[in-house]
Amino acid sequence: MNLKELKCFVLVQILFGIITFTSCDPLEEKPATFEGIVINEVYASGEDWLELYNTLETSADISGYFIYDNAAAKYQLPVGTTIPAKGFLVLTCNDLGTGLNTNFKLTSGGETVYLENARGTLIDRVEFPELSAGQSYGRYPDGTSNFAISGTPTKGALNGGNQTPAILSTIREPIVPALNQAVVIKATLVSTQGLEGITIYYRFNGGSYTSATMILQAGFYTATLPAQAVTGTMEYYLEATGTNGLKSYEPATAPAKVLRYILNTDVLPQLVVNEFLALNSSCCPDNSSGKNEFDDWIEIYNAGTSAVNIGGMYVSDNKSNPFKYKIPDTDATLTTIPSGGFVIIWADNQPEQGALHADFALNGAGEDVGIYYLDGRTISEYSFGAQSENTSWGRTTNGATTWKAFSSPSPGLSNQ
Ligand SMILES: [Ca+2]
Ligand SMILES: [Ca+2]
Ligand SMILES: [Ca+2]
Ligand SMILES: [Ca+2]
Numbered sequence: 519m520n521l522k523e524l525k526c527f528v529l530v531q532i533l534f535g536i537i538t539f540t541s542c543d544p545l546e547e548k549p550a551t552f553e554g555i556v557i558n559e560v561y562a563s564g565e566d567w568l569e570l571y572n573t574l575e576t577s578a579d580i581s582g583y584f585i586y587d588n589a590a591a592k593y594q595l596p597v598g599t600t601i602p603a604k605g606f607l608v609l610t611c612n613d614l615g616t617g618l619n620t621n622f623k624l625t626s627g628g629e630t631v632y633l634e635n636a637r638g639t640l641i642d643r644v645e646f647p648e649l650s651a652g653q654s655y656g657r658y659p660d661g662t663s664n665f666a667i668s669g670t671p672t673k674g675a676l677n678g679g680n681q682t683p684a685i686l687s688t689i690r691e692p693i694v695p696a697l698n699q700a701v702v703i704k705a706t707l708v709s710t711q712g713l714e715g716i717t718i719y720y721r722f723n724g725g726s727y728t729s730a731t732m733i734l735q736a737g738f739y740t741a742t743l744p745a746q747a748v749t750g751t752m753e754y755y756l757e758a759t760g761t762n763g764l765k766s767y768e769p770a771t772a773p774a775k776v777l778r779y780i781l782n783t784d785v786l787p788q789l790v791v792n793e794f795l796a797l798n799s800s801c802c803p804d805n806s807s808g809k810n811e812f813d814d815w816i817e818i819y820n821a822g823t824s825a826v827n828i829g830g831m832y833v834s835d836n837k838s839n840p841f842k843y844k845i846p847d848t849d850a851t852l853t854t855i856p857s858g859g860f861v862i863i864w865a866d867n868q869p870e871q872g873a874l875h876a877d878f879a880l881n882g883a884g885e886d887v888g889i890y891y892l893d894g895r896t897i898s899e900y901s902f903g904a905q906s907e908n909t910s911w912g913r914t915t916n917g918a919t920t921w922k923a924f925s926s927p928s929p930g931l932s933n934q
Pocket of ligand 4 (some may be wrong): 560792793817851928929930933
C-alpha cells in the first residue's frame with residue numbers, strides 16, 4: 519500500500535464511523551500495536567546494534583519475531599530467543615543474518631527500524647535521526663515513548679540519565695533568502711525532557727561564530743539571522759544542551775558540517791527545462807552502467823548566447839524544495855552546456871552512476887520538474903500532469919512557452 523492509498527484507507531475508516539487514532543498525515547505509517555517488547559536503543563555509527571527491552575513483569579518468548587529496516591528482507595529471530603522480565607536483548611546489525619546477528623546494518627544518517635511478532639503484527643517502530651560517532655538513540659526512561667540521543671550508549675543495560683535533547687528537524691524561512699532579508703530558523707525537538715536550551719551559531723563569509731538563544735514560539739525553537747547587505751555565504755548550526763550538561767548538534771557532526779545558504783545576485787543563465795520523460799519502459803535507455811536502464815530523464819536546453827556550467831546548481835521534482843539534488847561541480851566537461859546545446863539529467867535515483875544522475879525519479883502521475891541556481895533561485899520549472907508511457911512532454915520548439923506530447927522523444931536533440 520503506497521502512502522496515498524494509506525491516506526484514503528484512513529479516510530474511509532472515518533466515514534464508516536470507526537474510531538481510529540491513526541493520523542491522516544500521508545507521511546505516517548500504520549500504528550504499531552504495543553505488546554510489551556520495544557526497540558529501546560539504537561546504535562548506528564560503527565558496530566551497529568539494536569537493544570530490545572521487555573517492559574513486562576514476566577519473561578517473553580520472542581522466537582520467530584521479525585526485525586527489519588526493509589520490509590522486503592525481514593530478519594526472523596531464531597527459535598528459543600527470550601528476554602527476561604524487565605530485561606534486554608542486544609541484536610548485532612552486521613549483515614550476517616544468523617542467530618542474534620541481523621541480515622542488515624543500520625545507517626548513521628538515520629532510518630526506521632521495525633519489530634513484528636511471530637504472527638507478523640507490527641509491535642514497534644523507531645525512526646532514528648542522524649547519529650554521530652559514539653551516539654545512540656533511545657527511550658528515556660527505558661520502555662517509554664520519550665526518545666533522546668545519548669552520548670553514552672548503554673548496550674544491554676538501562677539507558678539511565680545520559681540522554682541529550684535531540685533536534686529532529688529545522689526549517690528555514692524563506693528557504694531561498696535574498697539580500698537585505700532577515701531569515702528565520704525554526705527547530706523542532708524529538709522531546710524537550712531534560713532540556714536546558716537551544717543555541718544557534720552563525721557566521722557570514724567566514725570568521726568566528728556568533729551565538730544566539732533560540733526562543734520557543736508556537737511550538738518551534740526560533741531564531742532570526744540578521745539581514746545581510748552584501749553577497750556571500752551564511753553558515754549556521756544548532757546546539758541542544760541538556761540539564762545534565764550533555765550536548766547534541768544539528769547537523770549531528772557540527773561544526774565540521776554545517777547548514778548554509780548563499781546570497782547571490784548573478785543574472786540567472788537562460789536555461790530551460792525543455793523536455794522530460796517520466797514513464798520510460800522502452801524509450802532511450804541510460805547505458806551508463808553498461809546495461810540498458812529505462813530511466814526517467816530531464817532535458818535542459820541552453821537558450822543563452824554563452825556556455826553554462828550547471829555544476830553546483832540543483833534539479834528537483836518539488837518546487838518547495840529547490841535543493842533536492844545538487845549537480846556535482848567536479849567535472850566541467852560533463853556539466854557545461856554550450857550555447858544552443860542540451861544536457862540530459864537522468865532522474866534514476868542512481869547518483870552513484872555519475873554527476874548527471876539525480877537522486878530522485880519523476881512521478882508519471884504528475885509533479886514538478888525544475889532547475890535552480892547555485893543559491894536556489896528558480897531558473898526554469900514546470901508542473902506536469904499524468905504522463906503516457908514512452909511519450910515525452912516537451913516545449914513545442916526549443917525554449918518555447920507552449921508544451922506538447924512527443925511520441926518520438928528527442929533526448930539531447932532539438933524538439934520538433
Ligand atoms: Ca540501553
Ligand atoms: Ca518515472
Ligand atoms: Ca541509471
Ligand atoms: Ca529534445
